[in-house]
Amino acid sequence: MNNQSLIEADPEIFQTIQKESVRQKNGLEMIASENYASLAVMQAQGSIMTNKYAEGYPHKRYYGGCEFVDQAEILAIDRLKKLFNAPFANVQPHSGSQANQAVFLANLKLHDTILGLDLSNGGHLTHGSPVNSSGIFYRGATYKIDPESEAKPKLIIAGYSAYPRFLDFEKFKNIADDVGAELLVDMAHFAGLVATGHHPSPFPYADYVTSTTHKTLRGPRGGIILTQKEEKSKLVNSRIFPGIQGGPLMHVIAAKAVAFGEALRPDFKTYIGNVILNAKTLSEELLSQGFELVTGGTDNHLLLLDLSKTEVTGKLAETALDESGITVNKNTVPNEKRSPFVTSGIRIGTPALTTRGMGPNEMRQIGKWITKVLKNPEDLKVKAQVKAEVESLTQSFPLYT
Ligand code: DSN
Numbered sequence: 501m502n503n504q505s506l507i508e509a510d511p512e513i514f515q516t517i518q519k520e521s522v523r524q525k526n527g528l529e530m531i532a533s534e535n536y537a538s539l540a541v542m543q544a545q546g547s548i549m550t551n552k553y554a555e556g557y558p559h560k561r562y563y564g565g566c567e568f569v570d571q572a573e574i575l576a577i578d579r580l581k582k583l584f585n586a587p588f589a590n591v592q593p594h595s596g597s598q599a600n601q602a603v604f605l606a607n608l609k610l611h612d613t614i615l616g617l618d619l620s621n622g623g624h625l626t627h628g629s630p631v632n633s634s635g636i637f638y639r640g641a642t643y644k645i646d647p648e649s650e651a652k653p654k655l656i657i658a659g660y661s662a663y664p665r666f667l668d669f670e671k672f673k674n675i676a677d678d679v680g681a682e683l684l685v686d687m688a689h690f691a692g693l694v695a696t697g698h699h700p701s702p703f704p705y706a707d708y709v710t711s712t713t714h715k716t717l718r719g720p721r722g723g724i725i726l727t728q729k730e731e732k733s734k735l736v737n738s739r740i741f742p743g744i745q746g747g748p749l750m751h752v753i754a755a756k757a758v759a760f761g762e763a764l765r766p767d768f769k770t771y772i773g774n775v776i777l778n779a780k781t782l783s784e785e786l787l788s789q790g791f792e793l794v795t796g797g798t799d800n801h802l803l804l805l806d807l808s809k810t811e812v813t814g815k816l817a818e819t820a821l822d823e824s825g826i827t828v829n830k831n832t833v834p835n836e837k838r839s840p841f842v843t844s845g846i847r848i849g850t851p852a853l854t855t856r857g858m859g860p861n862e863m864r865q866i867g868k869w870i871t872k873v874l875k876n877p878e879d880l881k882v883k884a885q886v887k888a889e890v891e892s893l894t895q896s897f898p899l900y901t
Contacts, residue, residue, distance in 0.1 A: 521900075524536075524899060525894060525898075525899050525900075526825065526890075526891050526894050527825045527826070527827055527890065527894065528825060528826045528827065528853060528866060528890055528893075528894065529827050529852040529853065530826060530827055530828045530848050530849055530850070530852070530853065530866075531827055531828060531829055531847075531849060531852070532662070532689070532715075532801060532802035532829075532847050532848065532849025532850075532851070533661065533688075533689065533712075533715045533849065534714075534715070534849070534851070534852050535714060535715060535716070535718045535851045535852050535855055536718070536852055536855045536856065536899060536900075537714065537718060537719060537720060537755075537759070538718070538758070538759075538762060539900060540758050540762070541718075541719055541720055541755045541758050541759050541762070542720075542755070544720075544751065544754040544755035544757070544758045545720045545751050545752055545754070545755035546751070547751050547754060548751075549569060549572065549750040549751035549753075549754045550749075550750070550751040552565070552566070552569050552750045553747045554566045554569045554570075554573075554747060554748055554750055555741060555742075555746055555747050555748070556741065557573075557592075557737065557741070558570040558573050558574050558577075569750040569753075569754075572750060572753055572754040572757055573591060573592075573748070573750070573753050573757075575757040575761075576591040576753050576754070576756045576757035576760060577589050577590075577591055579757060579760035579761055579764060580724060580726070580756070580760050581726075582760075582764060583695045583760050583763055583764055584694065584695060584701070584703070584709070584726055585701070585703065586703060586709070586726040586727070586728065587727075587728055587730075587733075588726065588727045588728070588729075588730065588732075588733030589724060589725070589726050589727075589733075590602075590724065590725040590726075590733070590736060590737055590740055591722075591724055591753050591756050591757075592740050592741060592745065592748040592753065593710075593722065593723030593724060593725060593740055593745070594722060594723060594745060594749060594752075595712065595721070595722060595723045596626070596686065596688045596710060596711060596712035596723045597625075597626045597723070598723055598740070598744060598745060599686075599710035599711070599712075599723035599724060599725045599740075600626045600627070600634065600657075600684070600686060600710050601626075601633065601634070601739075601744050602725060602736050602739035602740045602743060602744060603655075603684050603708045603710060603725065603736060603739070604634060604637070604638060604655070605739040605743050605744065606708075606732070606735045606736045606738075606739045607654060607655055607682050608637075608638055608654055608655060610637055610638070611637075611638060611639055612638055612639065612653075612654040612655070613638065613639045613640075613641050613651050613652060613653040613654055613655075614627065614628040614634060614635075614638050614639070614640055614641065614653055614654070614655050614656075614657060615628070615641045615642070615643060615651050615653035615655070615656045615657065615681070616628040616634075616640065616641075616642060616643070616656075616657040616659075617642065617643060617644075617645075617657070617658075617659070617660055617663070618642035618643065618644050619642075619832065619840075620832040620833070620834065620835075620836045620840075621642075621644045621645050621663075621832075621834050622645075622660045622661060622662035622663035622794075622804070622834075623642065623659075623660060623661070624659065624660065624661045624686065624688075626686075627640070627657045627659065627686065628640025628641065628642065628657070641653060644834070645663075645834055652679055653679065653681045654681055654682065655681055655682050655683075655684055656672060656675065656676045656679075656681045656682070656683050656684070657684045657685075657686055658672040658683065658684070658685045658686070658702070658706075659684075659685055659686030659687060659688065659689075659710075660689060661688070661689060662802065662804055662831050662832075662847050663795075663804075664779075664793070664794065664795050664797070664798035664799065664800055664802055664803050664804055665795055665798070665799050665800070666699055666700060666799050666800070667685075667700075668700075669683075669685060669700060669701075669702050669705040669706060670705055672685075672705065673705035673706075682707045682708070683705060683706050683707050683708075684706065684707065684708045684709075684710065685702035685705075685706040685708070685709045685710075686709075686710045686711070687702060687709055687710070687711045688710070688711045688712040688715055689715055689716065689800070689801070689802070690716060690800055690801070691711040691712070691713075691715065691716055691717045692715070692716025692717045692718065692763065692768075692772050692775070692801075692851070693716060693772055693775075693776070693800060693801065695717065695763050695768070695772075696763075696768060696769040696772040696773070697769070698769075698772050698773065698776060699799075699800065703726075703728060704728065706728075707727070707728075707729075707732060708725060708726070708727055708732065708736065709725070709726040709727070710723065710724065710725050710726075711723065711724050711726075712724075713756050713759060715851065716772065716775065716801055716851050717759060717760075717763060718759060718762070718763070718768075718771075718851070718855065719755060719756050719758070719759025719760070719762075719763075720752050720755035720756060720759065721752070722749070722752045722753075722755075722756055724756070725740070771854060771855070772801075774854045774859065775801045775850050775851050775854040776798075776799070776800060776801060776850075777859075777860060778850035778853065778854050778858065778859065778860065778863045779798045779800065779801050779802060779803055779849070779850045780797070780798060781860040781863040781864060781867075782803065782848065782850065782863040782864075782866060782867050783797045783798050783803045784797075785863065785864045785866075785867025785868070786803070786805065786867050786870065786871070789867065789868070789871040791805055791806075791807075791871070791874075792805075792806040792807075792809065793805060793806060794806050794833055794834060794845065801849050801850055801851050802847055802848065802849040802850075803847075803848050803849075804831060804833060804845050804846075804847055804848075805817070805845055805846045805847075805848060805870075806833045806844065806845050807833075807844050807845055807846070807874075808833055808835075808836075808837065808838075808844035808845070812874055812877055813830070813838060813842045813843065813844065814830030814831060814832075814838070814842065814843030814844055814845050814846050815830050815841065815842045815843060816877050817830065817846045817874055817877065818830040818846060819877075820873050820874065820877035820878075820883060821846070821870065821873055821874075823883045823887070824869065824873045824882075824883045824886040824887045824890065825886065825887040825890035825891060825894075826866070826869065826870065826873070826886075826890060828846045828847060828848050829846065829847055830842070830843040830845070830846055830847075831843055831845045831846055831847040832844070832845060833845035848870075850863070853866075853897075856894075856897040856899060857897050858897055862893065862897075865893070869886045869889065869890065872886060873886055
């Protein structure tokens with residue numbers, strides 16, 4: 501058996517991980533869907549639980565030797581139920597995409613209609629986009645921020661990847677009831693806000709709630725499904741396994757349990773409050789510098805800079821900021837005129853920097869740097885200077901010490 505450590509066994513991969521570690525430490529991570537998982541989460545995720553097959557659910561497995569992975573999965577389920585005050589939880593989805601697929605498989609037949617937020621208005625690929633299985637197996641109809649739709653869907657999805665305000669779940673539920681549709685809330689982006697009472701809860705309105713676990717929830721990469729009714733929970737459980745997945749990733753489930761335990765602690769509520777305060781502070785700074793924001797500000801962890809009236813595209817902004825040590829992603833904005841590869845906006849989030857301990861003072865400074873770079877996106881000197889200042893700031897907020 502090979503007991504060599506990574507540095508000896510595979511120096512090439514070791515080096516790439518080292519380089520990524522330096523990149524994460526020296527830069528400002530502002531992609532709204534990213535965060536820094538705790539050391540404890542990463543230890544669980546990197547543990548020997550990865551060796552175990554456990555198809556099935558706790559106490560009903562298709563393999564022997566599952567007594568300890570059962571304990572881990574039961575802890576994850578119990579903590580998750582407590583976190584969202586939900587009676588039924590599935591912690592096995594490998595990702596948010598698979599969590600959504602299981603809900604579709606539980607409720608839809610081939611070519612039934614899904615109604616989801618339009619991608620260019622901040623929606624998500626898995627909500628019925630024609631290039632995703634949700635739009636290939638089913639008919640993807642879309643609504644926009646101004647919600648007029650003629651579709652007669654079987655399933656309505658409330659959720660987004662780029663929208664800076666709260667969602668009104670009661671209204672969604674009323675519309676779903678009117679057309680006889682089920683309501684799925686995909687809270688991947690704002691799950692941490694819901695867990696801490698900083699965003700209204702999808703319950704009691706949603707029939708199904710899906711999420712990822714690595715964004716504002718700050719856990720390992722993965723997905724979850726919550727339900728309120730036993731028969732719905734049984735149905736989606738069977739759609740995850742054996743429907744679309746085989747063996748659950750027990751190391752990831754152990755890490756989910758750790759993350760849910762962390763999110764149940766009072767300091768997580770303080771953390772999410774600071775994420776929102778930071779997003780609001782950064783929004784105010786950028787508005788005061790003359791930028792436009794989609795919806796004029798934010799209530800959550802992200803903001804969308806609308807560059808459509810400027811010469812600077814989202815693509816150029818993303819590249820120029822990246823060269824200055826600030827990582828964001830280009831994003832379409834409502835009524836987008838440019839292609840999805842170019843776009844007229846950038847999405848900026850505060851979860852990761854808040855985990856690092858940054859606060860309003862740093863957000864104001866970052867707003868000034870973003871302004872400087874976006875006013876001079878081709879100026880190598882400006883970008884080098886901002887990068888040096890960014891690096892100097894990050895030294896005061898160490899990661900994984
Ligand atoms: N890729 C995620 C995001 O950036 O929002 C959604 O899956």
